[in-house]
Structures are given as C-alpha cells and as structure tokens.
Amino acid sequence: MSTTVAGSHSHEASSHGHSESFISTYIFSKDHKIIGIQFLFSTLLWFLVGGLLALAVRMQVAWPWAEIPILGKLLFAAEGGQMSPEFYTMLFTMHASVMIFFVIIPILAGAFGNYLIPLMIGADDMAFPTLNMLSYWFMWPAFILMGMSFFAEGGSASSGWTAYPPLSVISESAPGSGSAQDLWLLGLIFVGISSMMGSVNYMTTIIQMRAPGMTMFRLPLTIWAMFITAVLQAFALPVLTAALFMQLLDRNFATGFFIPDGLIVNNIDPAPGGGHPLLWQHLFWFYSHPAVYIMILPAMGMVSDIISCFARKPIFGYKPMVYSICGIAGLGFIVWGHHMFVSGMNPALGMSFMVATMMIALPSAVKVFNWLGTIWGGQIHYTTAMLFALSFVSMFIIGGLSGIFMAATPVDIFIHDTYFIVAHFHYVLFAGTAMGVFGAIYFWFPKMFGRLMNEPLGKLHFLLTFLFLNGTFFPMHILGAVGFPRRLADPYHYETFRHLQPLNEFMTYCAIGMVAAQIIFAVNFIGSMFFGRPAGRNPWNANGLEWTAPSPPGHGNFDFQPVVYRGPYEYGSPEVDSDYYLQTQPPPETKEEAVV
Amino acid sequence: MGRFWCLLFFSVIVMAVVTFVLGPVYDHWLPEDISRDGHTIDHLFLFILALTSIVFLGTQFCLFVFMWKYDAAKNAKPVEYTHGSHTLEVIWTIIPTGILLFIALYQMNAWADSKMRRPDVAPLLEVTARQFEWRLRYPGPDGEIGTQDDIHTVNDLHIPVNEDILFSLKSMDVLHSFFLPNLRVKQDAVPGMKQWVWFRALEEGEYDLVCAELCGWGHYKMKGRITVESRAQFDKWLEEQYLAQEATQDPALAASEN
Numbered sequence: 001m002s003t004t005v006a007g008s009h010s011h012e013a014s015s016h017g018h019s020e021s022f023i024s025t026y027i028f029s030k031d032h033k034i035i036g037i038q039f040l041f042s043t044l045l046w047f048l049v050g051g052l053l054a055l056a057v058r059m060q061v062a063w064p065w066a067e068i069p070i071l072g073k074l075l076f077a078a079e080g081g082q083m084s085p086e087f088y089t090m091l092f093t094m095h096a097s098v099m100i101f102f103v104i105i106p107i108l109a110g111a112f113g114n115y116l117i118p119l120m121i122g123a124d125d126m127a128f129p130t131l132n133m134l135s136y137w138f139m140w141p142a143f144i145l146m147g148m149s150f151f152a153e154g155g156s157a158s159s160g161w162t163a164y165p166p167l168s169v170i171s172e173s174a175p176g177s178g179s180a181q182d183l184w185l186l187g188l189i190f191v192g193i194s195s196m197m198g199s200v201n202y203m204t205t206i207i208q209m210r211a212p213g214m215t216m217f218r219l220p221l222t223i224w225a226m227f228i229t230a231v232l233q234a235f236a237l238p239v240l241t242a243a244l245f246m247q248l249l250d251r252n253f254a255t256g257f258f259i260p261d262g263l264i265v266n267n268i269d270p271a272p273g274g275g276h277p278l279l280w281q282h283l284f285w286f287y288s289h290p291a292v293y294i295m296i297l298p299a300m301g302m303v304s305d306i307i308s309c310f311a312r313k314p315i316f317g318y319k320p321m322v323y324s325i326c327g328i329a330g331l332g333f334i335v336w337g338h339h340m341f342v343s344g345m346n347p348a349l350g351m352s353f354m355v356a357t358m359m360i361a362l363p364s365a366v367k368v369f370n371w372l373g374t375i376w377g378g379q380i381h382y383t384t385a386m387l388f389a390l391s392f393v394s395m396f397i398i399g400g401l402s403g404i405f406m407a408a409t410p411v412d413i414f415i416h417d418t419y420f421i422v423a424h425f426h427y428v429l430f431a432g433t434a435m436g437v438f439g440a441i442y443f444w445f446p447k448m449f450g451r452l453m454n455e456p457l458g459k460l461h462f463l464l465t466f467l468f469l470n471g472t473f474f475p476m477h478i479l480g481a482v483g484f485p486r487r488l489a490d491p492y493h494y495e496t497f498r499h500l501q502p503l504n505e506f507m508t509y510c511a512i513g514m515v516a517a518q519i520i521f522a523v524n525f526i527g528s529m530f531f532g533r534p535a536g537r538n539p540w541n542a543n544g545l546e547w548t549a550p551s552p553p554g555h556g557n558f559d560f561q562p563v564v565y566r567g568p569y570e571y572g573s574p575e576v577d578s579d580y581y582l583q584t585q586p587p588p589e590t591k592e593e594a595v596v
Numbered sequence: 597m598g599r600f601w602c603l604l605f606f607s608v609i610v611m612a613v614v615t616f617v618l619g620p621v622y623d624h625w626l627p628e629d630i631s632r633d634g635h636t637i638d639h640l641f642l643f644i645l646a647l648t649s650i651v652f653l654g655t656q657f658c659l660f661v662f663m664w665k666y667d668a669a670k671n672a673k674p675v676e677y678t679h680g681s682h683t684l685e686v687i688w689t690i691i692p693t694g695i696l697l698f699i700a701l702y703q704m705n706a707w708a709d710s711k712m713r714r715p716d717v718a719p720l721l722e723v724t725a726r727q728f729e730w731r732l733r734y735p736g737p738d739g740e741i742g743t744q745d746d747i748h749t750v751n752d753l754h755i756p757v758n759e760d761i762l763f764s765l766k767s768m769d770v771l772h773s774f775f776l777p778n779l780r781v782k783q784d785a786v787p788g789m790k791q792w793v794w795f796r797a798l799e800e801g802e803y804d805l806v807c808a809e810l811c812g813w814g815h816y817k818m819k820g821r822i823t824v825e826s827r828a829q830f831d832k833w834l835e836e837q838y839l840a841q842e843a844t845q846d847p848a849l850a851a852s853e854n
Contacts, residue, residue: 173769311675342784372662382667397652411640413710477615477616485808494819496803496804499623572674
C-alpha cells in the first residue's frame with residue numbers, strides 16, 4: 001500500500017476533481033461510497049415495492065375474495081374487483097423474489113459492504129473499482145427484467161421464489177409460467193453476476209488492502225461477516241447460476257433436466273423429459289441455504305459493532321464471534337437438505353441433514369450469548385441505532401429458536417410448508433436482518449451524508465415497527481401449530497382452518513401499520529439528508545477507522561494515512577481518559593514515534 | 597426514556613407467553629390427533645417448545661435485566677472493561693451442544709417410524725395427484741390395483757379405522773403434497789417417483805385432506821376429505837362405489853366392444 005495516501009488524494013483532487021463530470025461522479029461512479037449509496041437507494045425503493053406486494057398478500061389472506069377498494073376495478077375488471085387466485089400466486093412469488101434478491105442481499109453486501117469495507121479497513125477504495133461499478137450496473141438488467149415480468153403475458157412468475165419444476169418449467173401448468181418465468185430466471189442470473197463481481201472484489205480488498213497495523217484479528221466484526229459472506233457467495237453462486245441456466249434450457253430447448261417422462265399437464269403431454277424434479281431442489285438449496293446466511297451474517301456483524309459502541313464496552317468474546325461466523329458458513333454448506341425432509345428425498349439422508357442442522361444452531365447461540373455479555377456491565381445509550389440493534393438480538397432469539405422445530409424431522413412432517421416456517425424466516429429476515437439494517441442506516445447515515453438523522457422520529461419509527469412486526473409475525477407461530485398452510489389463496493374452505501380468519505385479520509391490520517410506520521422512516525431519511533444536524537467526523541465517539549475520515553469522506557476516503565494500533569472495540573479502556581480509543585490513536589508510550 | 601425501552605423489550609416475553617397460552621385455550625393449536633403415531637410428533641413439538649421456552653425466557657430476561665441495570669442514564673458504575681471469558685465461552689458452547697445432540701438423537705426413532713419402517717401390509721389404494729384433485733384408485737373384487745376392475749374416486753378418501761394403512765403416492769403433473777393435519781401425515785408427491793405413505797387412524801370421522809405444496813393457480817382448492825370408518829362400513833362403501841361405477845361404465849364398454 002502507498003504510504004502517501006494523503007498526497008495522492010490531494011493530487012487527484014486537483015488533477016481529476018474538476019474534470020469529473022456529473023455522470024462519472026454520481027452515475028457511472030467507481031467510488032465505492034457512491035456505489036454503496038446507489039445500492040442503498042435502489043434497494044430501499046425495491047423494499048417499498050416488496051412491502052406493498054406483501055400487503056396485498058395479507059389482504060387476500062385476511063379477507064379472501066373481498067372486493068379490493070380502488071385497484072380492484074383496474075386490475076380485476078373481469079373478476080368484479082376481486083383478486084384472482086393466479087394473481088395471488090404471483091404476489092407471493094414476487095414479494096419473496098424482490099425482498100430476497102433485490103433488497104436483502106444487495107442492501108447488505110451491495111450497500112453496506114461497498115460503503116463500509118474500504119472505510120473500515122483503511123483503504124482508499126475497493127481493489128477493482130471498475131468491477132465494483134459494474135456490479136451495481138449489472139443489477140439494472142435484473143431490475144428491468146423482473147419489472148418486465150410483472151407485465152408479461154399471463155402475469156408475472158408464479159411458481160414461488162423457489163421456482164420448483166415442473167410447475168416453473170412447463171408453461172401449460174401455470175399462467176405465470178409463460179415468458180414471465182424466463183424473465184425471472186434471466187433477472188436472477190444478472191443478480192448472480194452482480195453478486196459474484198462484488199464478492200471477488202470484497203475478498204480481494206479485505207485480504208490485500210488493509211491499512212498498516214490492521215491485522216485480520218483487528219478487523220471489525222462487520223468486515224469479518226462481509227468477508228465470510230463474500231466467500232459463501234463465491235462458492236455457492238455458481239451452483240445457482242448453473243441451475244438457473246438449466247431451467248432456462250428446460251423451458252426453451254426441452255433439455256429435460258428436471259422433467260421426468262410421462263407427465264400429463266392440463267391434458268397435454270409435454271416434451272419427453274428423463275430428468276428429475278428433485279435435482280432442481282438440491283441445486284437450488286445448495287445455493288439458497290448458504291444464501292440464508294448471506295442474508296443474516298452481515299447484519300450480525302453490523303449489530304455487533306453498534307452494540308459495542310453504545311454499550312461503551314468491548315465486544316464480549318471477539319474471537320468466538322469470528323469463529324462462530326466461520327462455523328455458520330462452514331455448516332451452512334451441508335444443511336440444504338433440511339428444506340427437503342418431506343420432498344421424497346431418501347429419509348436416511350434426511351437424518352444426516354437433520355444432525356448438521358441441529359449443530360448449526362450452536363454458533364448462533366454462541367453469538368447471542370456474546371451479545372448479552374457485551375451489554376452486561378456496560379453503559380447503554382438508547383440511541384435509535386442501539387434500539388434497532390438490541391431488537392435484532394431479541395428477535396433473532398425467536399427466529400433462531402423456532403428453527404429448531406423445523407430441524408427436528410418428525411416435527412417438520414407436520415409444520416413443513418405451514419405458517420410456522422413463514423414465522424421463522426420472517427423473524428430471521430425481517431425482525432432480524434431488516435431491523436439490523438435499519439440500525440446500520442441510523443448508525444452510518446451521518447458518515448454517508450454528513451448529517452445526523454432525527455432521533456425522536458427515529459425512535460417513533462422503531463417503536464411502531466417493533467410493535468407491528470410482532471403483531472404481524474408472532475401469531476404465525478400458532479397458525480403453524482394448527483397446520484395452516486402457506487401459499488393458499490383461500491385457506492378457510494378447509495374445515496380445519498376456518499376459525500383462523502379473525503387472527504389473520506388482526507395480523508393484516510398490524511401489517512398495514514408496519515408499512516405505514518415506514519413513512520416516518522422515509523421522511524426522516526430524506527429530510528435528514530438536507531436538514532439534519534451536521535455530524536462531524538465521529539458523532540458516536542466510536543473507535544472504527546471510518547470515524548476518523550471526514551463525513552462524508554472525500555474521494556480516496558482518508559485525509560491522512562491511517563495506521564492501526566488496536567482492535568475496534570476498545571471502549572472504556574483504562575489506557576486513556578476518554579471512554580473510546582480510536583484504532584488510529586497511538587498508544588501513550590509510543591506517541592512521539594508515531595507522530596514522526 | 598431508557599426505562600420505557602427496557603419495558604418494551606420485556607413486553608416481548610409477555611407477548612410470547614400470552615400467545616402460547618391463549619393459542620391452546622382458543623383452539624389455535626395442534627388440531628385433534630386421531631392417529632396412532634401422531635402423538636410422538638406432538639410430544640416432540642411440545643418437548644422442543646419447552647426447551648426453547650427455557651432458552652427464550654432466560655435470554656430475553658437477561659437482555660431485559662442488563663438493559664435495565666446498565667442504562668447509562670441511571671448506572672453510575674464504570675464500564676466493566678473485559679474482552680470476554682474463556683470459561684463462559686466453553687460453558688455456553690458445551691451445554692447447547694449437548695442439548696442439540698440430545699434432541700437430534702431423541703427424535704430419530706420417530707422419523708424412522710414415519711418414513712423408513714414401512715408396515716408389512718398390502719397397499720390399500722393408490723393416490724395420484726394432479727392439478728387440482730386427488731385421484732384415488734382402490735382394488736376391485738380381484739383385490740389387485742392396476743387391473744380393469746379398479747375402483748376410481750376423486751377427492752373422497754375412505755379408510756378403515758384401526759388398521760395399518762399403506763398406499764403409494766404419485767403425481768401426474770407437478771409437485772403436490774399429501775397433508776392430513778389430523779393424522780400428522782405429510783408427503784410430497786413428485787412426478788416420476790412413487791412414494792409410500794403409511795399411518796393408522798384410531799378414530800372414526802371425516803377430516804380434511806390438504807395439498808401443502810404450491811401446484812399452480814388452483815392450489816388453494818385442491819381439497820379432499822378423508823373418511824375414517826369401521827371395516828364393515830368401509831367395505832360397504834367400496835362395494836357401492838364399485839356398483840355405481842359398473843352401472844355407468846357398462847353401456848360405454850358395450851358400445852366400444854361393438
């Protein structure tokens with residue numbers, strides 16, 4: 001690494017600063033911070049789309065076939081303003097696809113990974129800035145293809161986000177299995193390319209471009225989590241990409257990877273197959289189970305940083321935290337079969353997947369205990385960011401524990417594909433990851449835009465989101481206990497589930513409240529960008545390298561060469577008088593040498 | 597304000613306890629179990645619920661107490677400057693490992709019983725799923741499935757009570773899942789594969805047969821009924837079906853033979 005970052009930075013500012021046009025600075029930017037913010041804005045917009053799709057799903061589950069107030073007349077003229085059942089299958093398919101591939105994965109790796117990695121390790125940018133720019137712009141074909149899929153003939157993709165063949169492959173089997181499914185597959189292939197570019201870049205940057213003194217075990221846990229996430233993506237994504245291409249070939253060139261012989265769909269005999277539907281499930285979950293950890297590990301990392309900062313106390317058990325991230329990632333590759341316990345896969349194989357799945361609960365438990373250890377004996381400051389981070393811990397406990405029910409194979413026979421699993425992954429992904437992401441936004445917003453977000457509004461946003469999310473998702477556990485199946489447009493014509501409608505109405509009211517509460521967030525976010533209180537470099541008195549750079553950091557990030565003397569969690573250290581101890585602050589005895 | 601947030605986090609405990617108490621009271625709970633083996637699944641569910649409740653209450657309560665006690669606004673004590681505890685890490689790694697391994701081993705037998713140890717009886721019928729119905733095929737008077745005198749019904753599954761029921765499950769088109777909530781039975785139907793499903797019902801009555809795997813736009817209405825009845829009634833029903841089928845088939849058969 002260059003030892004004269006400050007020099008090269010000012011040089012660049014004078015020679016390139018003025019020649020950079022608006023387009024190359026803000027649109028086709030190679031600056032990791034702009035790319036990160038581009039990812040953030042795009043994913044937040046998709047978050048809105050995904051949220052509205054979820055609301056529409058909730059409307060149908062609470063009041064099946066009710067006349068839809070305003071949109072009904074426009075969308076369902078033929079059905080007299082009622083939602084059609086095929087539309088319902090499109091809604092939950094697109095809700096999940098949008099939330100997973102356009103929100104959670106890119107907001108964690110794309111937005112925060114991009115923004116934070118160079119700043120937190122003391123680098124001036126990513127290792128491959130052009131590749132980084134492409135990783136954002138390769139999301140756009142995906143956005144466009146997925147957007148087009150909404151308007152495709154017959155409607156959008158409708159075979160679930162898992163796209164299980166033969167439903168997804170044989171176009172006679174579902175209205176959305178027409179061209180929409182091809183668009184969906186192509187869209188996901190582009191998401192995969194984007195993620196792969198990001199992943200290669202993050203690994204290289206973290207290994208190669210750490211500031212002097214920044215050893216691997218002085219990295220913030222956010223960076224460890226991003227690093228392991230990048231490794232997971234690099235190893236798992238090729239499998240998904242191959243599977244997506246195989247399904248595309250099955251659909252368009254009758255390759256029959258996933259289609260057995262002798263089917264009769266809609267009284268039509270589709271092209272001969274010779275393949276097997278379970279093959280898709282294996283390939284899909286070989287990626288998509290590690291992807292579950294891709295969707296939670298970075299949030300765990302960021303939450304660790306926030307909790308340590310606002311508890312004013314070192315993180316409890318730093319190395320066990322790192323090892324548990326690695327443990328989750330390692331075990332994450334051998335548990336995919338737990339999605340397939342009742343799929344017809346060899347039940348003996350199910351047993352070995354069950355044991356691996358049970359064991360993956362362990363590193364998660366260790367992380368929870370260490371977060372509790374971190375706030376024990378601290379001085380907790382209840383900022384909005386801290387509240388969101390603590391709620392991550394509280395909610396992740398619920399999401400983690402409910403996983404054990406499904407891991408137990410005999411119990412899974414009963415609760416598989418019921419609302420129990422819906423409760424489980426919403427507690428992990430919304431109540432967990434999304435709450436962690438909100439915390440991260442409140443925490444790093446001052447660095448991104450140089451202004452603080454409004455705290456009272458932030459706390460109101462937290463309060464409402466927290467209450468409504470529990471109102472929406474917690475009752476799903478007992479729905480699951482009744483066996484209430486997911487993905488049914490009208491569950492109440494089954495006698496077993498008829499009495500569950502009032503509870504579902506309550507949940508839908510909560511869901512409406514939860515979406516409405518996000519208006520507060522949008523107002524706060526946009527308002528604070530322009531009118532927030534100026535933040536200064538280190539508004540939270542935090543230790544990380546990013547807080548030594550200006551807010552927002554200029555091109556090249558640091559106006560001095562950061563040199564790292566310690567880990568990022570030295571809060572309350574007896575070595576110094578202040579309760580924080582910047583990673584770059586020289587230790588007292590070597591102060592004079594360091595200045596030279 | 598710190599106190600308020602602590603209480604908000606405490607409310608998670610209250611919410612969870614209230615939900616899991618009111619659920620069973622208001623029948624939002626495991627549906628009536630009429631099978632011989634379902635109670636092992638229910639027992640495991642409740643056993644895991646008990647274990648996870650202990651962990652849930654313990655961790656959430658710690659979270660609440662720590663939040664309350666170490667609120668910077670009220671807590672005058674300086675921060676405990678510590679980087680962790682090796683002993684604690686070992687303890688809270690080994691104990692959960694033991695518990696998780698115990699759960700893993702404890703359930704294996706129930707899994708083997710429901711999916712691996714097929715009872716040694718003749719199959720009662722053959723179930724074939726298709727969009728969006730359950731086609732059922734019982735053996736005719738010759739007692740064999742796959743012959744001309746087979747009895748065909750749709751969505752109307754009848755079984756005798758107190759007998760081991762074994763049947764094969766297939767799909768004609770896409771994935772489906774054969775789900776009997778009251779018998780704790782679920783098995784995906786996969787085209788190109790033949791699965792075996794078995795159970796034993798202990799009570800007579802009529803219950804839901806649910807499709808639990810997304811199978812297209814009509815997935816929600818792929819509804820069947822299962823009737824559990826005495827052997828005598830079952831035989832009578834089967835004979836009625838056979839006669840009704842013969843009555844409607846005969847003219848057609850005659851026409852095709854001419």
